[in-house]
Structure formats: C-alpha cells, structure tokens
Amino acid sequence: MKLTVVGGGSTYTPELVDGFARLRDTLPIEELVLVDPAEERLELVGGLARRIFARQGHGGRIVTTADLDRGVEGADAVLLQLRVGGQAAREQDETWPLECGCVGQETTGAGGLAKALRTVPVVLDIAERVRRANPGAWIIDFTNPVGIVTRALLRAGHRAVGLCNVAIGLQRKFAGHLGVAPADVHLNHVGLNHLTWETGVRLGGPSGEDVLPKLLTGHGDTIAADLRLPRPLLDRLGVVPSYYLRYYYAHDEVVRELRTKPSRAAEVAAMERRLLDMYADPALDEKPALLAKRGGAYYSEAAVDLAAGLLGGSGSPYQVVNTYNAGTLPFLPDDAVIEVQATVGPTGVTPLPVPAVDPLFAGLMANVTAYEDLALDAALRGGRDRVFRALLAHPLIGQYAYADTLTDQLIAHNREHLTWV
Template sequence: MKIAVVGGGSTYTPELVDGVARIGLPVTELALVDPAADRLDVVGAFAARIFAHLGHPGRVTWTSDPVAGLSDADAVLIQLRVGGQAARTSDETFPLECGCVGQETTGAGGLAKALRTVPVVLDVAEQARRLARPGAWIVNFTNPVGIMTRALLDAGHRAVGLCNVAIGLQRRIAAQYAVDPDAVRLDHVGLNHLTWERAVHIDGVDVLPGMLDEKLDVDFPTEVITAQRAIPSYYLRYFYHHDEEVAKERGAQTRGQAVAEIERELLAMYADPALVTKPELLAKRGGAFYSEAALGLLSSLHGVPGFHSVNVRNRGTLPFLPDEAVVEVTAPVTPAGPAPDPRGWLEPSQRGLISHVSAYEELAVEAAVHGGRSRVYHALLAHPLVGQHDLADQLTDRLLAANSAYLPWIHA
C-alpha cells in the first residue's frame, strides 16, 4: 500500500511515521508531499531514520512534486496549514478586537482558516483524482475538518474526515478503567469540534451513568453535565463559556505562537542525524493519538472492519439535519466506507446548537468555494458566536484584511 501525506513537512509527521512503523500497517511506500522543500528535507530524512530504526520494510519518500507523491497512491492523507502558524496566530487574535473568541476552528478564526484552505484542499483532491489509484480514499485531517470534508464530498471525492478528539477521550477512559482501548466504544455524536459522548460502552456495558454520578473530571460546571447527561467536548467551552474564554485569550500568548516556538525546536532536533526516535517535545505539538486514529481508519478502509469516529454525510444519521450536511459520529467502517446508524433523541439544546452551526458550515463552504464579501458576512451572521449585524460586518472587514494575501478574489 502506498500512502501519500500531503502536508508531509509538518513537524507532526514523525508521529504518524512512528505509528505506521509500530502498528505494522502493510505500507510499501509512505510518500511525504510538501511545497516547503527545506523543511520537508529535514522531516523526510528523520522519517526515514524512524522507519529504519523500527525495522519497517517499507520506504519513506519525500517530494515537492505532487505528481510524484500522489501517483498510484492507495490513500491520501491531507494535513495542511495554509499560511503556517503566522496565519493561525492571526485567526486567534483578530476576532478578539470585536470581543469574539479567537480560535483556529471556531468562529471567525475558523472561517478565515476555511477560506484560505478549502481551495487548496480541493486542488489537491483533484490531483489525487487523476493520479492516485482508482477508489483511493482521501482522509482529511485538515481543520476545520467538518467544513473541509463537506467541500470534498460536495466536489464528488471519496473522502472521510478525521479528528482526534474522540480517540483522545477513549484513551483517557481506557486508562481510567485499566482496559484495552479497543474495549471502549463511544457514542460520539455532533459536528466536528461540537460533539458529545452520549454513551461509553466498555465490553458492551454503558458506564456513562456511573461516570456522571461520580462527577467527571472535565472543565464544565456540574449543571451542564447534569442537564445533558453527556460528556461535552472541550471545544464546547467556546459556546458555554464564551466570554470567559475571550478574557483568558486577551493578552495571553496564542496557541499559534506557542506552537511556532515548539516547531523551531523540533526542526533543530530532527536535523540531528543521530536522532532516530520521536522526541518527547513532540507531545507538546498537539494532535495526540492522530496516528492511531488515522491508521486505524485506513486499516478498516482497506479490509479490517472496525468502529471509528469520522466526519461523513448525514444521510439521516441526525434526522433534524439535511442529508447533505456533514456530521461527526462513531460508525462502523469497512472498505465500502463508514456506515453510521441513525441516532435517536438528542436534547433540544444539543439539536439546536448542532443545527445552528451546521447551517453556518453550509454557508462557510459556499464562501470558501465561491468567494465574495457578502458570502463571508452571511456566514458570520449565521454563526451562533457572532449573530449580530455590527459584529458580522466588523469581523468580515478584519478577516478579509488579515487574509488578503490568500484570497485572490478580494483583488479581482
């Protein structure tokens, strides 16, 4: 199997490489593709040393030529960050000027990232359609995952979106109960970065009621948990504690700035020819358990059925959403793809928030694909964390000013 990793020059790529080598997926070639040749040379050489150190029989290749990287690939993983950490820092700061949360996937910052990134991801997917093997899956890890996945599916690509939120919680619960992670299955439901765990099955028994009664170790008031009888994802803090999060962000170092510092250190480490294992510092880079999630999903898409938390077309999974919406749920996965079961009743507060954000995501895809100030404004006006004309108008101007180098339609 040949796996192409677009965005392979990421400092996080060695985590994926280490996972491929340790898990033993039958990979004959892991092709890292990235336009940043200098960075890619450092990451690629280190990735090859990891493969050799762990005795994996496959080979690691790296190239800035997408034709070489994508040709004959059996699967394409997309993990892009258009504009790098500098653009991320912008996403995390310009909304604060309007009293709104600054975050790379949520609110105005998330829309900015989508506008920069959707056209690039769609271009990669079109190249993969021509160059990869027939039926090759595209696995998208690029944020905002739900918006990216919807854009890919709207364009007719064989794609599935992947996030590490659910697998991170699964691993924490497995450690808490001293069981193998595969024994834990979550009823993970919602949209990307807007999810709840409605059940936690360990060997078929739902332990969530007991967990809730014992007071969960999560950063939410008891009332939130009690009202919904579910575990909200961390990202729901931006909705349930919006003003508190804004106050914390003001004057603090952004996550983008912190990651940029970590990346500089990591690249210096990776350049050491004696380094053959991933350094401990990589754990601070973010994306915990992404390699396990990606490789587990690829394994199921290529022959070993399993359950995974994925971003897929709704198609009746959440009956209150349109079929063409993209949802994030735990689903059985086979080589035919994910096949989620319809979910039952959700709390009205959950249904309402999911519906609201899903409508925003629909408008965000339109703005990213077609451009235009009015589409950007319309998407922001629809977002529950904006929702006012003055805010949407101000945020639109700030977003476009901060991203003019990446949005050619602004100057048309």
C-alpha cells in the same frame, strides 16, 4: 500499499510515522511519500521518519518530494494535513476576532471561517489531482476545519472521509479511568466536527453496558478539569462535551483569558522551532517527548485504523469519522457532514444509528450546520456578502455590527489567499 501525506513537512508527521511503524501489521505500508513545498523542512522531517522506520524494523520506503503530482501517483490513500498560510495565518485567526470581543480560534468562529476560506480551494485542487492520478484512491482529511473541508470534498464527488483525534483521545482517557483496554470502550459520539458530545460510553461494543453515569460519578472532577468546564455543568448535562464546547458554554470567560496570554499559534511556532532543531539531529530516531505538547495526540492510531479499514486491512470495525449525515440525524440535511461512530470498509463508511438527540445539543448542531453551509458557499464562490452571512449565522458572533467588522478584518488579513478580492 502506497500512502501519501500532503503536508508531510509538518512537525506532526513523526507522530504519524511512529504509528505506521508500530502498527505495521494493521497497515502494511510498502511506500510512504511525504509531500510538502517547504523542502528544507521536509528533508528534516523525512530524515527523522526514515530513522524511526529503521529503529522499529519497518522495511517500507520513505520518499520526500515537493512535487504533488509525483507524490500522489499510484497512491492507495492520501492523507491531508496542510495549513495554508502556516502558523503566521493561524496567529492572525486567533487574534483579530478578539478586537470585537469574539473568540479567536483557528477552527471555529471568525478565525475558523478564515481558515476555511483559505483552505477549501487548495484542498479541492489537490483532490482533483489525486483523482486524475488514481480515481480509486481514498482521501483522508485531517485538515481543519474538518467538517467544512470534508463537506467540500464529498460534494465534489471525491472518495473522502474526515478524521479528528478528539474521540480517540476521550476513548483513551475513559479506558484509563475504567481500567480497561481502549478497544473495549465504545463511544456514543454525536455531533459535528469540534462540536460533539459523548452521550454514552459502552463497554464491549455498541450494545454493551453504558458506564457513562459511573464515569461521571467516579471521575467527573478529573474529566471536568480536562475540559476546563465546571463539574456541576457536566452533572446537569449528563454527557461529556468535547473541549471545543468551552468556546460556546464559557465564551466570555475564554475571551478574557485569550486577551491576557500569548496565542496558541505563538506557542506552537516556538515549539515547532525546537522540534525542527531536534529533528535535525542525526542521532534522533524516535519521536521526541516534546511532540506530545504539539497537539494531535493519538492521530497516528486513528489514521492507521481508518486507512486500514478503507483499504481492506484489519482496522477496528467501528470508528468515529466525519461523513455525510444521510438521514442519521433527522434534524439535519442529508448532505450535512456529521461526526459519529460508523462502520468502515473498502466501500466506504456507514454511520451507526444514533439515539434521539437532546434538543439542547440538536439545536446547536443545527445552527452550526447552517453556518457551515454558508461558510462553504463563501469558500467556493467568494464575495463579501457571503462572508458576512456566514459570520452572522455563527452562534459565537450573531450580531450584525460584529459580523460587519469581522468581515472587513477577515478580508484584510487574508487578501493574499482570496482570489476573489
């Protein structure tokens, strides 16, 4: 089995490699290819990756290359974890929206749209090259904004599934609170990428006992603190929202916070410099503890599970993925990309039935779905008016004066990545 990671020079990659090494019985990889144009960085990450495999007794071969076509040739699955423009572009995404009093964030709002406009054309080019090299290969997208990127891939006819680590992170936390194994916790996870709610937490599988009320009663304070939302809000909602919902439920509070502290991009950039210094140490043969602060917790386990299921291995029967709605949520278009529990196998993913969704959540999902449709149109066809329409549709913006100003700022900060400017 051959797997290729595009964006393999990311400081995330040792987390992924550690999972491949630990879970080799679930996903037996013979060759792992790390592809990245930043060759110096790639060699540091690749060296650590080889040492991790060696330490854990994994016999697979690790190859590094800046040549995308060589890297994807013969791959059974290709994982996408790229960041067009790097942390410098992220820094901009997180700062200029604040000038209008809007959230500055890399996956939602105006910053999220900027990232989508930079990313979608690049990802579609990569996917076409994967298809030419191996039409049967699966594409697993971890590149944000996952919902929009996955929608672009599916519309273009690629064998693609989107992946996010929010659900697996909550599963692990809930299992700890309940004193059970993570595999025993099944989430009734519903929404769009970075716009999800846990409407039930079941023990043993989709039809098991719902212990969400017990979780909220016994551990509500801890869960609320993790989400940085007030406990009474969780009690009134009766669900556990993802931490990204804080951008919606406490927008103005978040903007005030973001204006008074360094951006997350600046923090991550400093952390990456430290991590790369560590990776250069030939004695390091395991992922460093600092990597846990980089983000992407449990990404490796989610990726292994998904790849194993798609490639006929022993992945979990139910997994949270991003895929076409196809009637699962009747209030959304069939070609919307939703994030829900699904069965996973070599023929693809099939969403599980979802109970009726509270209008409080369904309304926001419908609004953001409309934004994502407009955002994808802007990413595919370009044009100032399309960017403006997407920004005007986003519930975190919604006012024409803000949308007008943000459109100009987005274009000004991303000229080098927008072919239509």
